[in-house]
Every structure is written in structure tokens, then in C-alpha cells.
Amino acid sequence: MEFEEIKSIWSQIDPHAKEKGGFEARLLRGLGMDRVRSRLAGLQVGLAFEILAGVGAALMTGSYLAAHLGDLRFLIPAVVLHFAAMTLIIVPVRQLVTLRMIDYSQPVVALQKRLAAFRLSRVREAGWLLVLGPFLWTPLAIVAAHGLFGIDLYEGFGIPWVVANLAFGLFVLLAAIWASRRYGHRAGTSRVWRSVSDGLAGRSLVVAQGFLADVTAFESDD
């Protein structure tokens, strides 16, 4: 088929011919828009909820931290948890700001490059959260037991318990990475599990890096 013929066939496509009332006429009347609007709003509400949860966690860990400045045994786990809580605030705030500042009328390559870079940084942030997650259990247990019930886990179980828990966190992390690489393709249709599995196995990073590389290559003259 010659290209002029392709162009001619293309120009004859009429969306109004096949569908009663016309495909775009229906869109113009706004049918079904609520579904899209609620999905976009849902994303922003989800991020706002994450920020609120992060603020709550930061306030709790912050007040505990301030009350135990002189006691290194409790100060260190509290600082670790406070740092994690601050990350829980900063990451969604950044996403929310970026979402609100997206200007879709920018030239396609410029916006897609920006979005690809943003996606890549999000994947990296999520990757760090997944890696550090298993290690948070130990400081959380120490601070929660002490802050909520007045139980000193150092005295109750001793330093070997802390070391064993950190070692267990490392084991869980390594096992999760291995399982994601080995069985990630069986993740099924669960979005959350797939996202965790892809993040741990490094697949999300490869995809995000790949798209950024594609956009950069498209932009360059060849």
C-alpha cells in the first residue's frame, strides 16, 4: 500500500458514522466525566491522606523524641522513626505539587521528559522505602512499647534481641527480593502486590529508566 493511499484512507475515518449520536458528541455532553473526575480526585485525596498520616506520625515521634533527648537508647530509634515519618510527608507533598503543576499544553517531548524524570525519582523513592521498611519494625517496637505501655524492651530482651530483629529484617528483605525476581511474573492482577514485586525486583526502575531514555533519544536529531 502506498503512503498516499494510507493518507487517503485515514482522512475518510469518520467517528460519527459508526456510533449513534457520535463518539465525541457524547463526550461533549459530558457523559461519564464524573468517573474520570473522581479518579483524578481520588488520587489527590489519597495523597492528602498519606500526608495527614505522615504528619500524625511525625508529631507522635517528634514529641517522643523531644522527651528522650538525654537517653540515647530511645533517642536513636525515635530519630529513625521521625525520619521515616518526615519522608512519608515529603514524598506525597512533592507528588501532589507536581500533579497540580503539570501543564499539558507544553511541547510533548518537554512534558514527557519531565514526567519520565519524575516517575523515575518516584520509583527510586519507593524502592528506598521498600528496602528500609523491614528495618523499621525494630525501632517501632522499641518506641511503641516504651511510649504506649512503658515497657523497656532493652531490659526485657536485651541487645541480642535488637540485633536479632535487625538481622531478621535483613533476611526478610533479601527473601522478598529473591521471591520478587523468581516469582514476580506470578504476581497476578493485584496492583499492590505487583507494584511491590516490581519495585523489589528492580523492574519498575528499568521501565522508568527505559522511558526516559526513549524520550531523550526521540528528542535528539538522528
Next chain:
Amino acid sequence: MDQDQVREEFEERMAEHRGIVFKLAGIYARPEDREDLAQEVYLQLWRSYGSYDPQRRFSTWLYRVALNVAISFARRTAVSDKRTVELSTVDDVPTMKHFEDRDERVEAIYEAIRGFDELNRGLMLLHLEGYTYREIADVLGISETNVSTKLNRLRNQMRQDLTE
């Protein structure tokens, strides 16, 4: 100008470019996601309309917004698309042919365009819609030389795909 007048003006301008969202959805979305993408494009066009500068060409603005939304949509669904194909048999995945009774040649053209990556799909769409190299370069934000080089390659590829 009140909201109704703005909406009327928007609808009039969109009417001059009728068909574009339909074609875009056919190129960038699976049949079952086609209407979702079309709605997302329309919603974003309407939301962004306030930022449209009447001193500039409406079509350039329209294609920038529409392609940006479509490419982002396609990227978002790309991973789950691969999973879907892995998890189900190919026969289970509905094609445009199942969705509506189209001319076979039109379907073949859509199929050939869907074979390109997301950015090249946009490039070919603009070319088929009759835009000049300069206009395409303006929408995409690349040089005219780049447009020309890429289109030569894509046209050859498409001719080859549609001859096989």
C-alpha cells in the same frame, strides 16, 4: 465571557477538529480503555482551556494537550497490558475488530501505528492528519530536521508493514 459562552466557544473549536479524540483513543488505548482515555483527554482539554492563548494556533495547543494525556495514559497502562497478555490467552484479548465493524484497511493502519512507540505514534498521527513538518515540530518540541528524518523511517516501516 461567562462559563456557558466559554463552553460554547470550546465546543465550536473542538467541532473544527472532530474525530481527533476518537483516532487518538484508537491509537493509544486498548478497546476496553478507549472511552476512558477519550474522557480523560476531553476533561483535560476543558480544564486547560483557560490557559489557551488565542494568539497561538488552536490546533497546536489541542494536539499538545491531547498527546500529552494520551502518552501518559498509555505509559500508565503499558505494564498492566504486558501482564494481561501474559496472564490470558491471546484470543481472550478483545481487538478493535471485536469492538466495532471497521473497514479492514483502516484497521490495518491502526494496527501499524500501534506498532510504533508512544512518541512515534503521535508523530505519525500528526502527519496523517496533514500537519506540516513545522507544525509537527512545534507540537512535539523537536526540530523540523528531526521530524523529517523520523517520518521517512516511519513511512517506510508502515508501507512495509501494510504490504506484508
